[in-house]
Amino acid sequence: MYGSSARLVATALSLTGLWATAASAHHSFNTYDMSKTVAVSGTLKEFRWGAPHSSMVLVYKDKTGAAAQMSLISGSPLAFSKQGFAPRDFHKGDKVKLTYHPYVNGLPGGALASLTMNGRTFSDAEAAAAIAGGTAQ
Amino acid sequence: MVRFIRLGVGAILVGAMLCPGSGGSAQVQSDHPAFEGVWKIVTSTTTLKLPDAVPFTAKGRNEYAANKKMKARGNYDDYDITTSRCSSPGVPRLMLTPMRFKIWARLGYVTFDFEWNRAIRQIDLHATRQPDVMGDDLVPTMTGDSRGHWEGDTLVATTTNLSERTLLDDLLPHSVDMKVTERLRLTDPNTLENRITIDDPAYYTKPWDAVITYKRQPDAIFPEDICLDRIQAHQPAFPTS
Numbered sequence: 001m002y003g004s005s006a007r008l009v010a011t012a013l014s015l016t017g018l019w020a021t022a023a024s025a026h027h028s029f030n031t032y033d034m035s036k037t038v039a040v041s042g043t044l045k046e047f048r049w050g051a052p053h054s055s056m057v058l059v060y061k062d063k064t065g066a067a068a069q070m071s072l073i074s075g076s077p078l079a080f081s082k083q084g085f086a087p088r089d090f091h092k093g094d095k096v097k098l099t100y101h102p103y104v105n106g107l108p109g110g111a112l113a114s115l116t117m118n119g120r121t122f123s124d125a126e127a128a129a130a131i132a133g134g135t136a137q
Numbered sequence: 138m139v140r141f142i143r144l145g146v147g148a149i150l151v152g153a154m155l156c157p158g159s160g161g162s163a164q165v166q167s168d169h170p171a172f173e174g175v176w177k178i179v180t181s182t183t184t185l186k187l188p189d190a191v192p193f194t195a196k197g198r199n200e201y202a203a204n205k206k207m208k209a210r211g212n213y214d215d216y217d218i219t220t221s222r223c224s225s226p227g228v229p230r231l232m233l234t235p236m237r238f239k240i241w242a243r244l245g246y247v248t249f250d251f252e253w254n255r256a257i258r259q260i261d262l263h264a265t266r267q268p269d270v271m272g273d274d275l276v277p278t279m280t281g282d283s284r285g286h287w288e289g290d291t292l293v294a295t296t297t298n299l300s301e302r303t304l305l306d307d308l309l310p311h312s313v314d315m316k317v318t319e320r321l322r323l324t325d326p327n328t329l330e331n332r333i334t335i336d337d338p339a340y341y342t343k344p345w346d347a348v349i350t351y352k353r354q355p356d357a358i359f360p361e362d363i364c365l366d367r368i369q370a371h372q373p374a375f376p377t378s
Binding site: 045078081 | 218272275
């Protein structure tokens with residue numbers, strides 16, 4: 001009986017630990033070079049909405065002028081919603097201008113800093129806070 | 138000790154309710170248990186409706202033609218992410234699966250448990266809507282928000298908030314504002330008919346119907362099905378027959 005209780009407590013504690021890890025993990029921007037901000041224009045291929053992070057695939061022209069794709073991580077649907085952007089505002093083929101903090105490893109893409117579409121701009125508050133030292137690790 | 142006995146009895150009761158084909162217990166929470174069971178499409182098809190019979194808008198026709206070109210080139214990831222990477226086919230394409238699916242009605246939901254990639258879709262029969270964890274109507278999803286009610290022996294389900302990342306079949310496009318209405322009824326004890334109405338003014342000039350028929354199959358526990366394994370084995374991600 002006590003053995004079962006102990007196991008339950010141990011499981012609960014380990015789950016709590018996992019939760020804490022998961023909750024803090026999304027604040028890390030270590031994968032990105034937050035000291036750099038790069039601008040790019042292109043068309044949206046895909047937007048994957050999720051929490052705490054969404055991601056998008058952008059089709060752009062690389063240095064050789066060839067069509068290439070990059071992946072960008074961005075905020076949750078609610079973060080966009082707070083600035084007047086809803087997921088249903090974004091469609092495949094939409095032309096967008098972006099700024100982002102590139103991947104440290106040099107792969108195309110990174111963490112979204114801002115997105116301008118149809119004359120309106122979304123600014124990623126979480127990335128900005130990370131640069132300011134608020135939540136960056 | 139008494140508590141353990143109570144827990145054990147409770148577990149048995151819950152298990153019996155969740156176990157398909159468990160006789161009388163299957164009817165406990167379902168007003169229309171006749172739908173419950175294993176089903177399979179009668180005629181395999183990749184096409185919800187022949188394109189000549191679909192009332193395209195100019196936008197719809199252009200996107201359909203673009204999808205056809207990408208299919209011919211094998212650029213599936215540019216228009217059909219079910220085929221390229223096993224993303225959910227969504228509604229209504231899931232209903233075209235040539236593999237089996239199981240229906241059960243429990244706790245105010247009609248659940249479709251698909252053999253394909255062990256996908257799930259659910260129709261919510263509650264009078265009041267359940268809150269969406271991502272925010273109501275904020276995020277379109279592959280299977281959308283399906284709400285249903287019974288009209289006599291017909292289950293009428295309306296699905297909205299469907300992501301544009303899905304297709305209606307292997308080619309037909311749709312917008313995020315599409316409304317899919319399904320009217321499911323038994324035409325005999327072993328035949329299930331699904332009349333699907335597509336209402337999407339951005340892509341189609343008027344609502345249009347397609348009718349899919351399924352035959353009842355022997356009750357079964359479905360084997361594991363991993364779509365990504367099929368891709369690795371160079372087999373079709375979403376089988377066509």
